[in-house]
Amino acid sequence: MSTLAERLSLAMSQRGMSQAELARLCGVSQPSVHGWLSGKSKFLRGENLLSAAAALVVSDEWLATGQGPMERRQAPGPAKSQSARPDPAILSATQDFLERAFAALGKKFSLTAEADLFADVYEWVSEDDRPIDQRNLVDFAQWRAKRDSHRERDEQNGHTSGKVAGADQRRTAG
CATH class of the missing domain: 1.10.260.40 (lambda repressor-like DNA-binding domains)
Structure with missing residues (x-):
């Protein structure tokens, strides 16, 4: 192909x-x-x-x-089953969390306007086994900062994004 x-x-x-x-x-x-x-x-x-x-x-x-x-x-180690279809319970919990968080800030949550945020919160909710009512924006912000620093470190070390960028450069050069 x-x-x-x-x-x-x-x-x-x-x-x-x-x-x-x-x-x-x-x-x-x-x-x-x-x-x-x-x-x-x-x-x-x-x-x-x-x-x-x-x-x-x-x-x-x-x-x-x-x-x-x-x-x-x-991936090496225990395989984590990942369905191509998002878990409806996690989708619902993510929506509930964001609606409560935005309401606490005096705002209305809009999935259309905050799709990237929704995706990040979905990932966080799916990785953390705590009940949704025991979570807060500070926990989320800390998780997101840690995840982003890991991604930056991986990119600096040539993992994933670096490989893709290199492949893109080779293709455009030819």
């Missing part, structure tokens, strides 16, 4: 996934996914690449470059 659009189309058809579902799972708009599939976007980078590969259960490298096996490799 030579283009990103072809690889995405193949993976989506094998999973029976629509553009809308992939967009929701990646935390992007449906027009963004349409751009990926129409060939407007030649590459996926960073979070979008990782999110799309995870949602489609394919290798990051294969999705980014077409090289290597299509199948996603299991």
